[in-house]
Amino acid sequence: MKNLVLTLVLAFSTLFSFAQDEGITITVTIDNVTNDKGKVLMSLHTSETFMKGKGIKDAETSIEDGKVTITFENVLPGEYAILALHDQNDNKRMDFDDNGMPQESFGMSNNVMVMGPPQYEDAKFKVANEDLDLNIRF
Incomplete structure (x- = not known):
């Protein structure tokens, strides 16, 4: 009897420890990058981190x-937005003209065309219990 209880406790603790590491996979593809210079940077954001730094x-x-695919793994259910940047000069930031216009291509989830800074409400999407495949356009 003691061995049976110990076995059940071990089985349940193992089951729950694996469940904590599992989440949804989000695969993001961009297939219209203008050239192969530099890298594409992507960040997965919540409303608290959107446009405030790292995701x-x-x-x-x-x-x-002209194509990239990035996968975000173990994403918990919730609401998120993705920002993407074609960092042509590989300096890890967006470059701007003197008048404030971006010099490098960018995009966000839901492919909203923006005049001005991107807004979380336009880019947000829900993660539930199924893996997602998204396409972002620059």
Whole structure:
């Protein structure tokens, strides 16, 4: 009896420890990058981090034939937005003209065309219980 209880406790603790590491996978593809110079940077944001610096998950990748794919793993259910930047000169930030216009291509989830800074409400999407495939356009 003692062994049975110990076995059940071990089984349940193992089950719950694996469940904490699991989440949803979000795969993001951009297939219209203007050239293969530099890298594409992407950040997964909540409303608290959007346009305020690093995301809750950040990634970067090189570009091949104008296309990139980045995967965010173990994303918990909730509401998020993704920002993407074609960092052509690989300086890890967006560059601007003197008049404030961006010099490098950027995009966000939901592919909203913006005049002015991106807004979280325009870019947000829900993560539930299924993996997501998203396409962002520059």
